[in-house]
Amino acid sequence: MLFSNISILDENFDYQEGKWLGVLDGKIAYIGDEDPRVAADSPDFGEVIDGKDRLAMPALYNAHAHAPMTLLRGYAENVPLQQWLNDLVWPFEAKMTAEDNYWATLLSCAEMARYGVVSFSDMYYHTRDRARATVECGLKANLCEGLLAFEPKPYSEYPIAQLNLDLIDELHGTDEGRILIDYCIHAEYTSNPITCAGVAEAAKAAGLPIHVHVSETKSEHEECKERHDGMTPIQYFESLGVLDVPVIAAHCVWVEDDDIRIMREHNVSVAHNPASNMKLGSGFAPISKMLREGVNVCLGTDGMASNNNHDMFQDMYLMALLGKGFRLDPTAVSPKQALYAATRAGALAQGREDCGLLKEGFKADIAILDISSASWCPRTDMIGNIVYAGHGSDVVMTLCDGRVVYRDGVCPGVDIEAAKAELASRVKRIVASL
Amino acid sequence: MLFSNISILDENFDYQEGKWLGVLDGKIAYIGDEDPRVAADSPDFGEVIDGKDRLAMPALYNAHAHAPMTLLRGYAENVPLQQWLNDLVWPFEAKMTAEDNYWATLLSCAEMARYGVVSFSDMYYHTRDRARATVECGLKANLCEGLLAFEPKPYSEYPIAQLNLDLIDELHGTDEGRILIDYCIHAEYTSNPITCAGVAEAAKAAGLPIHVHVSETKSEHEECKERHDGMTPIQYFESLGVLDVPVIAAHCVWVEDDDIRIMREHNVSVAHNPASNMKLGSGFAPISKMLREGVNVCLGTDGMASNNNHDMFQDMYLMALLGKGFRLDPTAVSPKQALYAATRAGALAQGREDCGLLKEGFKADIAILDISSASWCPRTDMIGNIVYAGHGSDVVMTLCDGRVVYRDGVCPGVDIEAAKAELASRVKRIVASL
Numbered sequence: 001m002l003f004s005n006i007s008i009l010d011e012n013f014d015y016q017e018g019k020w021l022g023v024l025d026g027k028i029a030y031i032g033d034e035d036p037r038v039a040a041d042s043p044d045f046g047e048v049i050d051g052k053d054r055l056a057m058p059a060l061y062n063a064h065a066h067a068p069m070t071l072l073r074g075y076a077e078n079v080p081l082q083q084w085l086n087d088l089v090w091p092f093e094a095k096m097t098a099e100d101n102y103w104a105t106l107l108s109c110a111e112m113a114r115y116g117v118v119s120f121s122d123m124y125y126h127t128r129d130r131a132r133a134t135v136e137c138g139l140k141a142n143l144c145e146g147l148l149a150f151e152p153k154p155y156s157e158y159p160i161a162q163l164n165l166d167l168i169d170e171l172h173g174t175d176e177g178r179i180l181i182d183y184c185i186h187a188e189y190t191s192n193p194i195t196c197a198g199v200a201e202a203a204k205a206a207g208l209p210i211h212v213h214v215s216e217t218k219s220e221h222e223e224c225k226e227r228h229d230g231m232t233p234i235q236y237f238e239s240l241g242v243l244d245v246p247v248i249a250a251h252c253v254w255v256e257d258d259d260i261r262i263m264r265e266h267n268v269s270v271a272h273n274p275a276s277n278m279k280l281g282s283g284f285a286p287i288s289k290m291l292r293e294g295v296n297v298c299l300g301t302d303g304m305a306s307n308n309n310h311d312m313f314q315d316m317y318l319m320a321l322l323g324k325g326f327r328l329d330p331t332a333v334s335p336k337q338a339l340y341a342a343t344r345a346g347a348l349a350q351g352r353e354d355c356g357l358l359k360e361g362f363k364a365d366i367a368i369l370d371i372s373s374a375s376w377c378p379r380t381d382m383i384g385n386i387v388y389a390g391h392g393s394d395v396v397m398t399l400c401d402g403r404v405v406y407r408d409g410v411c412p413g414v415d416i417e418a419a420k421a422e423l424a425s426r427v428k429r430i431v432a433s434l
Numbered sequence: 435m436l437f438s439n440i441s442i443l444d445e446n447f448d449y450q451e452g453k454w455l456g457v458l459d460g461k462i463a464y465i466g467d468e469d470p471r472v473a474a475d476s477p478d479f480g481e482v483i484d485g486k487d488r489l490a491m492p493a494l495y496n497a498h499a500h501a502p503m504t505l506l507r508g509y510a511e512n513v514p515l516q517q518w519l520n521d522l523v524w525p526f527e528a529k530m531t532a533e534d535n536y537w538a539t540l541l542s543c544a545e546m547a548r549y550g551v552v553s554f555s556d557m558y559y560h561t562r563d564r565a566r567a568t569v570e571c572g573l574k575a576n577l578c579e580g581l582l583a584f585e586p587k588p589y590s591e592y593p594i595a596q597l598n599l600d601l602i603d604e605l606h607g608t609d610e611g612r613i614l615i616d617y618c619i620h621a622e623y624t625s626n627p628i629t630c631a632g633v634a635e636a637a638k639a640a641g642l643p644i645h646v647h648v649s650e651t652k653s654e655h656e657e658c659k660e661r662h663d664g665m666t667p668i669q670y671f672e673s674l675g676v677l678d679v680p681v682i683a684a685h686c687v688w689v690e691d692d693d694i695r696i697m698r699e700h701n702v703s704v705a706h707n708p709a710s711n712m713k714l715g716s717g718f719a720p721i722s723k724m725l726r727e728g729v730n731v732c733l734g735t736d737g738m739a740s741n742n743n744h745d746m747f748q749d750m751y752l753m754a755l756l757g758k759g760f761r762l763d764p765t766a767v768s769p770k771q772a773l774y775a776a777t778r779a780g781a782l783a784q785g786r787e788d789c790g791l792l793k794e795g796f797k798a799d800i801a802i803l804d805i806s807s808a809s810w811c812p813r814t815d816m817i818g819n820i821v822y823a824g825h826g827s828d829v830v831m832t833l834c835d836g837r838v839v840y841r842d843g844v845c846p847g848v849d850i851e852a853a854k855a856e857l858a859s860r861v862k863r864i865v866a867s868l
Contacts, residue, residue: 078764307822328715329715334511335511374544377857378505424811
């Protein structure tokens with residue numbers, strides 16, 4: 001595939017017009033000012049697409065999701081957090097079957113592809129079913145099987161220990177590396193030190209990351225300190241060796257200065273979920289501080305019961321906007337920092353080193369935007385336009401490893417009408433059974 | 435125009451499926467379960483449109499804008515407020531001609547129509563040129579000529595006093611009532627008591643509303659109290675008779691409990707501008723308190739240098755989301771309240787009593803949304819879907835007084851390509867002259 005005369009965000013996120021962009025064998029093969037086909041030894045790029053009024057930018061990486069929760073979109077609105085969890089979300093989830101998980105993941109994938117998202121770090125259950133849906137849609141995912149470990153016993157005594165080994169055997173690195181398996185600890189308040197230490201050892205032995213919720217709410221953060229001699233969740237996890245492997249720490253709303261230092265030292269990636277944190281009234285993470293300290297801040301959509309969409313443009317927008325609004329500082333959190341968080345930072349957090357930038361040799365993960373509408377004019381500051389005025393729905397084509405996963409309303413790998421019908425009837429069945 | 439089998443938000447914002455919706459002579463002529471053409475005396479509705487996967491909702495009313503500032507989109511990013519105003523915005527604005535205002539308003543109108551917005555309350559200069567653009571696009575506007583009144587002299591001695599009378603003569607109520615003229619006081623800190631009292635008298639005599647900025651920043655609010663014996667901006671305006679006419683008070687970020695009571699008593703409409711207030715680091719208005727007290731809270735996009743788009747779905751989203759997030763209360767500000775603010779509340783603030791609801795006899799101001807995409811599934815809570823998961827770009831048709839002002843990418847009244855080219859060259863000219 002070859003785009004002519006297209007606008008791009010280059011590897012430094014500088015906006016450039018009138019470029020040629022060539023995709024070959026799943027990678028970005030050419031970015032330049034000339035038609036690469038004039039070279040005598042030019043490969044055959046296949047389809048040539050007119051890039052007029054089109055912007056190519058790195059596709060987006062969703063660093064924290066619960067894809068099957070799309071079944072719960074709109075299910076638990078305007079209720080306090082504990083009621084949300086105890087009375088609504090958990091009883092609903094208890095009724096969800098493997099097939100429910102498959103269909104909801106499929107629809108989530110279609111939604112992400114539609115908004116230019118190519119990869120997601122997903123914490124939930126029924127990992128095989130989630131992997132199947134992801135592969136069908138053509139996306140990448142770092143999947144982890146959720147671990148609730150209330151009982152203080154060795155990790156190896158939890159059945160999930162063997163399940164994770166099986167999943168690694170069966171799935172890790174499959175679909176040309178698009179499917180990866182992570183380890184999981186749900187959170188400090190749903191675990192215990194013995195089991196956590198065991199997960200850390202297992203992840204270290206397997207050379208895999210751990211995905212964990214950290215300091216999402218104030219009460220979670222404060223109660224951890226009460227339980228563990230003043231240790232915050234980050235300090236608790238550090239003391240158990242959890243931070244000795246690559247970690248994606250979701251939320252981090254209430255982390256303290258010392259936590260930020262620890263996260264930086266251990267190269268923890270923070271998955272910032274501004275939409276979810278606002279909607280559930282959890283608070284706003286100190287991301288400007290984290291960015292200043294050099295922490296790898298990524299972006300996540302979280303589950304659809306608390307977002308309620310997979311449009312990461314909205315999360316970029318919130319990161320840049322609220323970074324300013326919450327601190328009453330219009331210079332905090334630049335649009336470029338938000339764009340980096342949604343792209344390169346997420347790819348790095350997922351261990352996908354050759355992803356997240358438009359750069360020759362990198363994987364061809366590209367979102368093509370229609371920039372012809374009034375909102376994109378004038379083009380004084382295109383990063384500002386993307387982050388403040390852009391929409392996920394401006395995406396007209398999404399490439400994942402060079403393959404089209406969304407184009408002009410169609411996800412080639414997903415029968416959207418079938419998936420929508422399945423979701424509607426499955427929600428009906430679950431709600432009727434509650 | 436007649437929509438068959440369409441989903442609607444009825445006059446109580448209840449979601450209904452499978453309806454017939456008829457538009458005739460600029461009004462909503464029929465909402466019901468049956469094809470109205472079976473009646474023997476049925477009028478000819480003209481074009482019949484299949485409503486499958488379509489949602490008809492009230493079009494949106496933008497209660498606070500500066501339409502020509504679209505020229506400044508992306509111009510003054512990531513700088514502190516005083517630098518933003520003094521060094522960037524004001525010098526740029528000083529170079530803007532009447533024709534610049536016309537073209538930028540035209541593009542703003544096209545952008546609003548594209549996002550389902552049919553009416554806007556606009557404070558700026560060159561009112562005749564803004565009216566011309568508005569009429570060409572087919573929208574409604576409450577236009578006011580900006581008043582900076584630093585010199586303490588009678589209002590009648592300001593040339594704008596006569597200009598306003600001329601504008602009322604020429605424009606008020608024209609284009610079948612779509613163009614209305616409001617009075618303006620820019621703000622307390624840019625005015626003086628003598629002139630303000632004169633504006634209040636003139637507005638009262640003309641029977642017209644006043645559009646004013648109130649307590650946008652903390653320093654503005656506090657400095658007013660220092661200047662005026664402890665009076666807040668709202669108390670200051672009340673003391674001068676300004677609140678004795680209908681008022682749209684933009685921002686109200688720092689208003690106090692007593693101010694809210696005064697606003698309620700005087701039926702002041704508040705134009706909440708969450709995107710702008712966040713981006714400029716001004717703060718978040720106490721809207722849950724205002725709503726509880728019964729204040730008419732509307733929504734505005736403000737100018738494009740501080741938003742940066744006219745997509746009011748984003749402002750609805752921010753109102754509902756931040757109403758929760760800023761108060762750490764997931765039950766505060768329901769999606770329905772945000773939807774009401776963006777529609778009916780705005781229409782009422784603009785004195786357009788027969789607008790802002792899908793109701794027989796009301797003006798046919800309708801946004802038709804494509805709800806076929808994954809984000810709209812399941813349909814458990816459609817108001818939640820609209821506010822949290824919807825996009826302005828889901829709008830596929832916008833009707834203003836029954837006339838199509840946007841449909842499938844096209845604004846019939848605006849040559850978008852010409853307007854974009856004009857804006858690009860005008861920005862270039864202005865920036866080169868600075």
